[in-house]
Amino acid sequence: MIRAWLFVLLLIPLFSQAAIEATQFDDPEKEARYKQLVAELRCLVCQNQNLADSNAELAQDMRRKTYELVQSGASSDDVVAYMVKRYGDFVLYRPPFQLSTLLLWLGPFGILAGGVAILFIFIRGKGKLADNQISDNDLQRAKTLLGEEDNNT
């Protein structure tokens, strides 16, 4: 009896269905550009998701608009300009290089340069310290010790 019920349970996935937006393009190049655009444009409602990932209604609207624009022959730059004009730089996952985003673009390189500089100073400091501190006496002792080791082997 249980087996029969388990078998029925197995059939449940047949009733599930997922909604897929049909986007038909007359040109594979347009389709590629559409895919790239929805991956790079950001959904404003569910921030931190791009248009392609988001199921929010606004994202659906924006995808549809992107589709219409691309299908009607607009270039990728046109579509981006259309969105930026309405929603601002906020919709871009790749922010433009301008004064307000200077820190964003250059900050990581600045931190990297700072880290390298500190490392460099640190290493040079250590090197000098070592050179100066070995006295003749110590050197002699070290040589004797090393010599003894050599003899033993």
Add this chain to the structure above:
Amino acid sequence: MKARFLIPLGIFLVLALLLGIGLTLNPRDVPSVLINERAPTFNLPDLFDPEKTVSSDALKGKVWLLNVWGTWCPECWREHEFLNRLAKTEGVTIIGIDWRDDRAEAQAFLAKKGNPFAAVGFDPESEAIMDWGVYGAPETFVIDKQGMIRKKHTGPLYQQVWEDEFKPLLQQLEGES
């Protein structure tokens, strides 16, 4: 070298400061790029009469508010009382855009709760909404006599926002030619 133990404390303070700034910012407050730009025109079917259209051209030379709402949006329900009061006591022209809604439901909503709008455009397919850069409801725009967008408010209107931000601006705009 003595002050060495202060380094972690310093790092902590800097981090606390940066995180503090991050916490007080509102990530939903997307700056509108349309301020002081020409308001996009729209021609939408009237909510009450599909034969008629509600057009932004009819409002030239007037200071008016555009309010985007929908019966699906809880904040709009909260805001509605206040809009009614505005229309009655302040004599403001409010044009509504009923966004992504069901026509019958929206009509019933206004019939029951009162209609503060001079006209309501019906926009189930987000045609006009996209041009205005709307990303949520409610949103309220102020448009001046020249047809320029002068202000955008995201979220519901209430007394304090009205007194602080809208009233002085509207008075100033009424004075402009």
